[in-house]
Amino acid sequence: MKKTVITFGLISGAISLPLMVGNTLIADKIGFDKAEYLGYSILILSFLMVFFGIRSYRDIVGEGQITFVRGFVVGIAITLVASVCYVVIWELLYFNSSALHGFMDKYAAYTIEKLKASGASAAAVQTKIQDMRKLKVLYEKPLFNTLFTFIEPFPAGLVITLVSAGLLRRKRPSGTPLPA
Secondary structure, eight states: OHHHHHHHHHHHHHHHHHHHHHHHHHHHHHOHHHHHHHHHHHHHHHHHHHHHHHHHIIIIISTTOBOHHHHHHHHHHHHHHHHHHHHHHHHHHHHHOHHHHTHHHHHHHHHHHHHHHTTOOHHHHHHHHHHHHHHHHHHTSHHHHHHHHHTTTHHHHHHHHHHHHHHHOBOOOTTOOOOO
């Protein structure tokens, strides 16, 4: 299982990383709303490796058989490896690259302008400005940044793991001996 998990987890991480960085760099140009949809599409694309990893494990190690639970364990392990890759690269780039380090300022400005354009009251805008300042302070703390970044990819991977484990499960016909 270890080889399958590491292989497919790293492939998933390798797919998401350059696309995630590119998306982050153009987010302010295309709009953060569009960038969010694009970002989650990229995550879904990269997490397709969970499906292929579970299928590979089922076909090679399980000799064509896999339970939902075993499929879930394999899938969630692949998801964890891919999510850790995502977080590690983001942390390294965010805290060491001026291009990405300004992300939170751009996001805050976008959020506040969007709120103003919606016709929100001056008090609501002021509250949002204060909230964004607090978020920026928290985002500069590596532990908070790590946790915040982890919750971006992990839920998508969890959903794909559940669906994949359900679709790929195959029970051994009753009376068939287990492989040695």
